[in-house]
Amino acid sequence: MKEKEFLAYVVEETDGIYKRSVKLKSIDELPDGDLLIKVYYSSLNYKDALSAIGNKGVTKNYPHTPGIDAVGEVVSSRSNRFKAGDKVIVTSYDLGMNTDGGFAQYIRVPEGWAVPLPDGLTMKEAMVIGTAGLTAGISVLRLSELVKPGDGPIIVSGATGGVGSLSISILNKMGYEVTAITGKATEFTFLKDLGAKEIILRKDIEGLEDRPLLKSSFAGAIDTVGGVILENIIKSTKPMGVVTCCGNVASPKLNLTVFPFILRGVSLIGIDSQNYPMSYREKVWNKLSLEWKPDSLEEMASEISLSELDHKIDLILKGQLKGRTVLNLAK
Structure with missing residues (x-):
C-alpha cells in the first residue's frame, strides 16, 4: 500500500444495482475539509446499513463510503481548534451520508464536525457510544x-x-x-x-x-x-x-x-x-465519559473488521443485532 493510499468500504451503483466491497483509495480522493483524520474505530448504525443498500433518502450519490461515526487522530489541520496529534470524535452532520464516512482509514471533514475525545474515554469506548x-x-x-x-x-x-x-x-x-x-x-x-x-x-x-x-x-x-x-x-x-x-x-x-x-x-x-448544537454535544459527551459512562462499556459491543461489515449490515437490516458493533480500522 502506498503512503497516500488507504482501505475503505465502498458502495458502488451500476444501473440500480449496488455492490459493496473493500477497496484501496487515495487521500487525494477525499472531500475538502479542515481536518484530515486517521480513523482508528467506527461503528455500525442503521443509517449506515441504509446507505450501504442504496437508500437515496440517506445517500444521493455513489460511489460512497458509509459510516456516520468515527474516532481518530488529526493528521493535518487548517483549524485553530485542533492540531496534528489531537484525538477527536466525529459523528452526525453529513458524515457517512453524502460525505465519505468512517468505514475508511482516513476521513477529511470541517472542523465544526469534530469534538475533542474526552479524557475519560478510550477511542474504542467512544465508538461503543457513538x-x-x-x-x-x-x-x-x-x-x-x-x-x-x-x-x-x-x-x-x-x-x-x-x-x-x-x-x-x-x-x-x-x-x-x-x-x-x-x-x-x-x-x-x-x-x-x-x-x-x-x-x-x-x-x-x-x-x-x-x-x-x-x-x-x-x-x-x-x-x-x-x-x-x-x-x-x-x-x-x-x-x-x-x-x-x-x-x-x-x-x-x-x-x-x-x-x-x-x-x-x-x-x-x-x-x-444529527444537527444538535455543538455546546450540547460537548456537554453530553463529557457526561458520557464520566457520570453517565456505562459499566463494562466494551462488553456492550462486538468488534469487527472491514471484511466482516457485509454480514453485520445484513443482520442490522433484519433487526437481528443487539448492542453495538464497533469497526476496528486497524484489523
Whole structure:
C-alpha cells in the first residue's frame, strides 16, 4: 500500500444495482475539509446499513463510503481548534451520508464536525457510544429536565438496539426505574444486566386496545422505533410525562388524538442528534465519559473488521443485532 493510499468500504451503483466491497483509495480522493483524520474505530448504525443498500433518502450519490461515526487522530489541520496529534470524535452532520464516512482509514471533514475525545474515554469506548450513545444521551438529558427519578418508570423501546440499550444503561446510572420493550424473548438477561427492572414484549405493547387514552403507567419514555409502539407509549404516559422520539424503523406515521397532550399534559420531544448544537454535544459527551459512562462499556459491543461489515449490515437490516458493533480500522 502506498503512503497516500488507504482501505475503505465502498458502495458502488451500476444501473440500480449496488455492490459493496473493500477497496484501496487515495487521500487525494477525499472531500475538502479542515481536518484530515486517521480513523482508528467506527461503528455500525442503521443509517449506515441504509446507505450501504442504496437508500437515496440517506445517500444521493455513489460511489460512497458509509459510516456516520468515527474516532481518530488529526493528521493535518487548517483549524485553530485542533492540531496534528489531537484525538477527536466525529459523528452526525453529513458524515457517512453524502460525505465519505468512517468505514475508511482516513476521513477529511470541517472542523465544526469534530469534538475533542474526552479524557475519560478510550477511542474504542467512544465508538461503543457513538451516534447511538449521543442520541441516547440527548434523549435522557431532555427527559430529565422534566421527569425525575422517583416520578415513576421510564419505558424504552427498541431496547436491545444501540440507542435503546445505552439509554437503559444511562437511566439506570441516574437512578430511574426502567421498563424495556423488546421483540426478542431470548434477550431478557441482557436487558436485566443493563438495568431494566421490567421487560415487555413488543407484541404486547402493539396489541393494546385502540383507544384515545390507555391506563397511565409511565412517567416518561425514550422511543427509538415510532409507529404503533410510540402511539401506545404516548397514550400510556402519566400526566405531565415526557416522551422523546428519535427513530422510525417501525413506521414514521402516528395515528393519535390530541387527548394525551391536552388532557394529561404529555410532552413529545423530537431528538435530532444529527444537527444538535455543538455546546450540547460537548456537554453530553463529557457526561458520557464520566457520570453517565456505562459499566463494562466494551462488553456492550462486538468488534469487527472491514471484511466482516457485509454480514453485520445484513443482520442490522433484519433487526437481528443487539448492542453495538464497533469497526476496528486497524484489523
